[in-house]
Amino acid sequence: MTKDDVALVDGNGSTALHTAAICGNTEAAKLLVEKNPDLANMEDNTKNLPIHYASIIGRRSMVLYLLDLTNKEIQPKLLEDESGAILINGLIASNQFDIVILLIKRYPALACIQSSPALDRIALKRSAFPSGAHFNFWQSLIYSYVPPRLEDSAYQSSEGDIENPVNSAVSFRAYLKQKLHQIFWKLTQMLVPQMKKIQEKKREHHQARQLLELLCKEVVKLDYSKAKEIFHSSVLIAAKVGIPEVIEETFAVFPDVINATNSKGDHIFRIAILNRHVNIFNLIYQLNREVRHLILAIPDLSDKSCLDLVACLKDEQSVNLRAGAAGAALQMQRELQWYKEVEKFSLDYHKDNRDLEREVPRKEFSKTHEKLVKEGEEWMKDTANSCTIVAALIVTIAFAAAITVPGGNNGNNGHPIFSNDKVFLIFSLSDALALYSSTSSLLVFLSILTSRYGEEDFLEVLPNRLIIGLVTLFVSIISMMIAFGATVYLVFGDKKPWIFVPIAVLSCIPATLFVSSQFPLLLDMIKSTYGKGLFYQQNDRILY
Known part of the structure; x- marks a missing residue:
């Protein structure tokens, strides 16, 4: 076949390299690129490059191969708003956080794409953080001790040289300790196959946290208004999904996110109450005492207080709550605990009748939880x-x-x-x-x-x-x-x-x-x- 033959496209404008990228057939991709190196730069009708499809589907080896082919002609395309967002968001969606870190270090502009910020995408990845992991007792115990990588299982000392025998001995002992740790964890993985999965999950969490920190450092360099738009959007998403790590890291670099509200006037703690995300609401205890009482006392645009939100149990919330393994009785107990905790921060004005058209929060609680009590x-x-x-x-x-x-x-x-x-x-x-x-x-x-x-x-x-x-x-x-x-x-x-x-x-x-x-x-x-x-x-x- 000639160079032009392998560049033929189908009705969607896709080349054979697009298909190879989707299937993850790296060997076929190498043969195609050898015949026509320009294939890596060819877009289909939707303006997607082969690397975009490989990133979205999670073809790791294909992504790494196509990144190696990245040349000066393709770099501007990768840095374009739409193209760069597709690439980064596709890699985040497929949990390829280490590749995203390398890309952002190479092209920092990819962290600040206004049309589709990477922070928004990682704020949707609850499974990428420890708060989203569901481990039993033994899995949690293994998770707390297993190193993210075997090479991280012992302290690596850079000290020690031939002229300094004391430091050399320390370095040798550290090296020996590291090797023993590696052997221990490898043997443990052979005896307990599930431990390898837990280690991979911990490595994934570690990489996601590194990526989050890198994204925050890059976004905070923008103009205040642009940074505010990205940070506010990401914390509202994280509050709804239930990822406290994103909110904590964002607070560290941009404290103004405490004022972030959605179109209904709900801040992150009101969203946490509405979705019953305990790990998000508990961040309130990391605020100054006066600030926490003030922010929970602020009503939304319809004059609903936090107590009104916790008193109301919508149908979709009820379904999610009853899905727990402990049964409806335990869920009812937790609903009562929610109400009593939010009540501590509520004003007396919010606990009583404010107008004739609205129920007292306690009566609203009884009314909306009647079905859950019965169950x-x-x-x-x-x-x-x-x-x-x-x-x-x-x-x-x-x-x-x-x-x-x-x-x-x-x-x-x-x-x-x-x-x-x-x-x-x-x-x-x-x-x-x-x-x-x-x-x-x-x-x-x-x-x-x-x-x-x-x-x-x-x-x-x-x-x-x-x-x-x-x-x-x-x-x-x-x-x-x-x-x-x-x-x-x-x-x-x-x-x-x-x-x-x-x-x-x-x-x-x-x-x-x-x-x-x-x-x-x-x-x-x-x-x-x-x-x-x-x-x-x-x-x-x-x-x-």
């Missing part, structure tokens, strides 16, 4: 009913086991035959504990079933009862399995110690099943009821 009641009753059946069965089994002890009774004095055996003491104590704890659990769940289910009950009363009921039910299951294991050993064990091993292993199965199914709910309830709560100062960084 919380149904969820509580379903959970209590299920647990009541299990607790009743354990009560029956434990009581029957106490009457018909293993081995039977002595015909002369009526004492149990195995009463002098140490294992029988274990049986007696565990069976008694199973009976008492299951009875307590049964009574607690019955109190849940007979509760009046008022709004305020979902704040502490019902969660407390559910926590006590689940804990005592778990204790009764464990105690019942121990009592059963002791019985098997006394009756069938024939005094052989190895019998304890299969008994212990099999006894762990029902306990593990119960914990795996109910522990997430129990943990959420305990955190929400007895923990530090939803609202607190997340770090010591002062914003304003």
Whole structure:
């Protein structure tokens, strides 16, 4: 084929290199460029270069290859507003943050495109920051210790030379420590494959934070009015999506974002309340005490206060809240916590009637949360009913086991035959504990079933009862399995110690099943009821 043959276009104006970029076929792209180097500079009917499609779809190797082909003729096209925005935003959308960092360092103007700012795009990437990650306990533990890169796993000392043996020894020890850390993490990745994914996610978060800092440094160099437009837009987006990192970094370089409002007059904290983003609202505690009360007291253009916003639960918000794994009851508890927290910052004027056409916020709260209360009641009753059946069965089994002890009774004095055996003491104590704890659990769940289910009950009363009921039910299951294991050993064990091993292993199965199914709910309830709560100062960084 000739140079002109490979430059043929289809009905959309796309060349074969456009198709190769979309498919990520780097080998085909190399063959095409060898035949016609101008292909990398050819646009289709939508003014997109091959590198634009590769960036949008996330073809990393293709993007790197096409960037290497960037020459003086193509640079102006990449720096044009529309073209540059497509390239940068496509790379951010596909999580290629390291490439964006390199591009912006090479072409700083790409960070300040007014038509489609890169800050707006990264403010939409909630998954690119730690606040948007959803890790369980073990994943969070690994995340806190794993290095973003293996080469970052130990301190790299640049000190030490041949003429200074002390520094040379320090450098060698640091180098040896680094290699040992690398070996340790590589072995851990082989044993725990999921750890590699967590490390990649941490590296992604690290790169996103670096990119965010770089973008803020470049945008703040603009004229005040242009910088204000970009920063205000990005923090409003971040507040709606729920990314506190973007807002914190923006505050650090441009404190005026505290005055950013949308077309309805809502600032970032009002948007956080409306969307129930706790991590955004908690930034209020990093403001000066007088400022935080002032900004939360300012109404919007329709004279609605923050208390009016938190009192209202829209249908789409209700759907999102009920999507939680903990059930509608816990969501109702969190709604009450939201209302009481915002109420602390509200003026008395906002708590009462301001005109005849508007409900008092507390009445509006009851009205809009009526459906959620009903769903919380149904969820509580379903959970209590299920647990009541299990607790009743354990009560029956434990009581029957106490009457018909293993081995039977002595015909002369009526004492149990195995009463002098140490294992029988274990049986007696565990069976008694199973009976008492299951009875307590049964009574607690019955109190849940007979509760009046008022709004305020979902704040502490019902969660407390559910926590006590689940804990005592778990204790009764464990105690019942121990009592059963002791019985098997006394009756069938024939005094052989190895019998304890299969008994212990099999006894762990029902306990593990119960914990795996109910522990997430129990943990959420305990955190929400007895923990530090939803609202607190997340770090010591002062914003304003």
